[in-house]
Amino acid sequence: MPVTLILEGTVRGTGGIRIVNDSCGTKVPGLYAAGDAASREFLAGLASGGGGPNAAWAISTGQWAGVGAAAFAKSLGAHAHERVMHPAGEAGLRSPSPSPASETFDSEAIGRGVQAQMFPLEKNYLRSEQGLLDSLAKLETLWQQVRGNPKQDTVRDVEFYRRAAALTAVARWAYFSALHRTESRSEHIRMDYPETDPNQRYYQATGGLDRLWVRRDWLTDAVATPPVPTIQTTPSVSKL
Numbered sequence: 001m002p003v004t005l006i007l008e009g010t011v012r013g014t015g016g017i018r019i020v021n022d023s024c025g026t027k028v029p030g031l032y033a034a035g036d037a038a039s040r041e042f043l044a045g046l047a048s049g050g051g052g053p054n055a056a057w058a059i060s061t062g063q064w065a066g067v068g069a070a071a072f073a074k075s076l077g078a079h080a081h082e083r084v085m086h087p088a089g090e091a092g093l094r095s096p097s098p099s100p101a102s103e104t105f106d107s108e109a110i111g112r113g114v115q116a117q118m119f120p121l122e123k124n125y126l127r128s129e130q131g132l133l134d135s136l137a138k139l140e141t142l143w144q145q146v147r148g149n150p151k152q153d154t155v156r157d158v159e160f161y162r163r164a165a166a167l168t169a170v171a172r173w174a175y176f177s178a179l180h181r182t183e184s185r186s187e188h189i190r191m192d193y194p195e196t197d198p199n200q201r202y203y204q205a206t207g208g209l210d211r212l213w214v215r216r217d218w219l220t221d222a223v224a225t226p227p228v229p230t231i232q233t234t235p236s237v238s239k240l
Helices: 051-082 107-118 129-146 155-180
Strands: 004-006 031-033 202-207 213-218
Touching: 031 051, 107 129, 107 155, 129 155, 155 202, 155 213
Parallel strands: 004 031
Antiparallel strands: 202 213
16 A cells, blocks of 8 residues: 555544644655644644634645645556555554464453543543553553454454554553653643643653653743743543
8 A cells, every 4th residue: 555544533632643744744654644643733732623623624634635645656656566565563463472272352342441541531631640550551451452362354353453452552652651741731631740840841752562662852942931830720520
């Protein structure tokens, strides 16, 4: 496949892939992101787009990414099928140590397990170190299940099991990076660090599968006005 479009997000609380050009291209040649899968930083800054801005972002980036992907595919010409392709990972596709007798994991159960950690506001909105660690431990258990033996009988099986792997991976990245930002900033609210730290002026890049990592990309531009630490108010959470 010469191009790939990532069109929708998977888990609440993710910042999305950072696009690097006006065609919604990423750093991976032939990979384009749109909608919730692409960071809305250009539109809404650190906050969520919400409502109309979200719809405008989805429609606009979908068009830009489609045009960019089509142009990239056209540029390959007759050489599109001569490229050397390398498989990207194995989670949800094959087991690192396959065994005919090993039990296949339940992709639907994995999805429900991820949602149980990502949907509750008291876990993903009102964050704390202990809460993040507890959720990460549960997500790590799910990841070990994902790394097991996926069912591969049909194309739909491949789709569902790969989706389960993606959900689990993104959820782990979200909470692992949240654990390393020891402040409250915009929609990232840490109950144990309620103030915005003016010294933490950096983006956080995160990744890894079996072993997670976080990298700080520091902002070097001058601040127009001296930053003032702010205290986030603690919103009440009502349970329906």
